[in-house]
Amino acid sequence: MAEKLNQKQNFLKGIIKDNPVFVMLLGMCPTLGVTSSAFNGLGMGIATLFVLLMSNIVVSLIKSQIPAKVRIPAFIIIIASFVTIVEMVLEAYIPFLFEQLGIFIPLIVVNCLILGRAEAFASKNNLISSIIDALGMGIGFTIALTLLGAAREILGSGSIFDLRFVSEDANTMILFILPPGAFIALAYLTLAFNRISTKTS
Amino acid sequence: MEYIIILIAAVFVNNIVLSQFLGICPFLGVSNKVSTSVGMSGAVLFVMTIATLATYLLHEFVLVPSGMDYLRTITFILVIASLVQMVEIILKKVSPALYQALGVFLPLITTNCAVLGVAILALGLENGSLLKAVFFAIANSIGFALALIVFASIREHLELANIPKGMKGVPINLLVAGLLSLAFLGFTGLV
Amino acid sequence: MSKKKSTFLNMILALFVITLVAGLSLGYVNDLTKGPKAKAKLERKVNALKEVLPTFDNNPVEDMRKIASDKAKDSIEIYTAYLKDRLAGTAVIGSSEKGFSGLVKIMVGFKPNGTIKNIVVLEQKETPGLGTKMKDDKFIKQFRDKDPSTYNLKTTKDGGDVDALTGATITTRAFGEAAQMAYDVLIEHAKPQKN
Numbered sequence: 001m002a003e004k005l006n007q008k009q010n011f012l013k014g015i016i017k018d019n020p021v022f023v024m025l026l027g028m029c030p031t032l033g034v035t036s037s038a039f040n041g042l043g044m045g046i047a048t049l050f051v052l053l054m055s056n057i058v059v060s061l062i063k064s065q066i067p068a069k070v071r072i073p074a075f076i077i078i079i080a081s082f083v084t085i086v087e088m089v090l091e092a093y094i095p096f097l098f099e100q101l102g103i104f105i106p107l108i109v110v111n112c113l114i115l116g117r118a119e120a121f122a123s124k125n126n127l128i129s130s131i132i133d134a135l136g137m138g139i140g141f142t143i144a145l146t147l148l149g150a151a152r153e154i155l156g157s158g159s160i161f162d163l164r165f166v167s168e169d170a171n172t173m174i175l176f177i178l179p180p181g182a183f184i185a186l187a188y189l190t191l192a193f194n195r196i197s198t199k200t201s
Numbered sequence: 202m203e204y205i206i207i208l209i210a211a212v213f214v215n216n217i218v219l220s221q222f223l224g225i226c227p228f229l230g231v232s233n234k235v236s237t238s239v240g241m242s243g244a245v246l247f248v249m250t251i252a253t254l255a256t257y258l259l260h261e262f263v264l265v266p267s268g269m270d271y272l273r274t275i276t277f278i279l280v281i282a283s284l285v286q287m288v289e290i291i292l293k294k295v296s297p298a299l300y301q302a303l304g305v306f307l308p309l310i311t312t313n314c315a316v317l318g319v320a321i322l323a324l325g326l327e328n329g330s331l332l333k334a335v336f337f338a339i340a341n342s343i344g345f346a347l348a349l350i351v352f353a354s355i356r357e358h359l360e361l362a363n364i365p366k367g368m369k370g371v372p373i374n375l376l377v378a379g380l381l382s383l384a385f386l387g388f389t390g391l392v
Numbered sequence: 393m394s395k396k397k398s399t400f401l402n403m404i405l406a407l408f409v410i411t412l413v414a415g416l417s418l419g420y421v422n423d424l425t426k427g428p429k430a431k432a433k434l435e436r437k438v439n440a441l442k443e444v445l446p447t448f449d450n451n452p453v454e455d456m457r458k459i460a461s462d463k464a465k466d467s468i469e470i471y472t473a474y475l476k477d478r479l480a481g482t483a484v485i486g487s488s489e490k491g492f493s494g495l496v497k498i499m500v501g502f503k504p505n506g507t508i509k510n511i512v513v514l515e516q517k518e519t520p521g522l523g524t525k526m527k528d529d530k531f532i533k534q535f536r537d538k539d540p541s542t543y544n545l546k547t548t549k550d551g552g553d554v555d556a557l558t559g560a561t562i563t564t565r566a567f568g569e570a571a572q573m574a575y576d577v578l579i580e581h582a583k584p585q586k587n
Contacts, residue, residue: 062410064396065396065406066396066406066410067396067397067398067399067402067403067406068396068398069398069403070398070403070406070407073407074406074407074410077407077410077411077414078410078414080414081414081417081418084418084421085417085418085421088421088422088425088429089421089425091425091429091432092425092428092429092431092432093428093432095432095433095436174519174522178519
């Protein structure tokens, strides 16, 4: 990526063309694991966005100081630090979300999306491009998780962002908040996304 | 008895891939052939067991006594990453045959969240002990192997099936995974 | 990209500096969030107490008693609440391992005469949409103002008085068992005054 990327394209690629979830299939564990409601998906998306943004900034700033052979361990330490910060802040200020996301918070470390962007983009580009790349990818990831969470919550609990639109006695498709529903809902969302993105381009 | 329950729970009831969603990347990535999925499962069994042993000891004897529990995530991932490297180097020297079989999968395992996930989950076991944590890791890697190998054999058959164009590739794989997960849901309440 | 050569010294130095900075900043953030973390935990407990107990003006968390029991793995916590130095109510944490996915932990608030004031679910791993409905007011409502000495905490299927949740009989049984445990502990260690 030697030539200067058009920044608008740089931002948009993460949302549509190279969407981390629907197109690149990165970070699938949290995508499937925490999206039993729209709120959880949004929370996970924002937490990941923060770590991605911060690690891209730091990696881009110190890229010339890191010897090539140890760059991966160096990136991992940087990412793990920000993940731990997110973990502590969530536990202190949003304990409800901390409990809901559970083990998937420390597992942000091994979200291939973050290490992938640090290695493939931030270590080769300047600060501004890296920030825009992280924002695009992070927002693309957040949108995907929120969409999946919303779809599962609507079908499975008959509510959206905890607002019920069916009566408490109504039988909803509980399958969709159970593990199989995660795979099935994502299968159809990917199908729809592919269809829309091939039609528009 | 307690150990049998851990085994059944990890393999069937709370299958690490199909109901806990850990290790989805290799589950979707290296499951196109049964032979590769067997190799991957072997590598995961190996690394997960050693990694859990190392991280459990580190947590019990270094992090907790020194009150630096908050460094858990960062130390665990470093231990796992360096362990994978070391296993690779040692295997190459000691057993070239095993290296041939597992070698290509080892670098992929560092970012396999199942390894870090099990290492963290093993800390939270009731009445935990080192033995129990290691057994938990072994049980979970068997669960991982089961899910991966069953999924790979379905995918091999799927190659020949007549699938609608838009469903080809990722969507149909996810759908199959969903049905597999549904089948495993039948085990809930077993223990 | 990297201008630094990968000499042994450079590699060690770079990793050392990064780890040092990471460790120090994490320690700093840990210190910053330590207070709020403890506060958040306490607040949750106090909020649960406020929900299950009648109005009180003491600090039940300070007056907490821990009682060892052979029924529960951990010791059972009893919180006593006072209003103007008179007993206002008692909250007991009951648990059962027999939920659909293991542990169900609830806090049961009792009035001074031993009837149930309210119940909140503290910990559970039950099936979303089925077992988790035990948190709903619709289910908990049936326990309010009931005296467990006359109100049988088993499900109607087992000859008790509790209407089971649809599709979650096992969860309901565990819930009832946890409530029974809380009541047994209350009778044994904090005798209610019958009028």
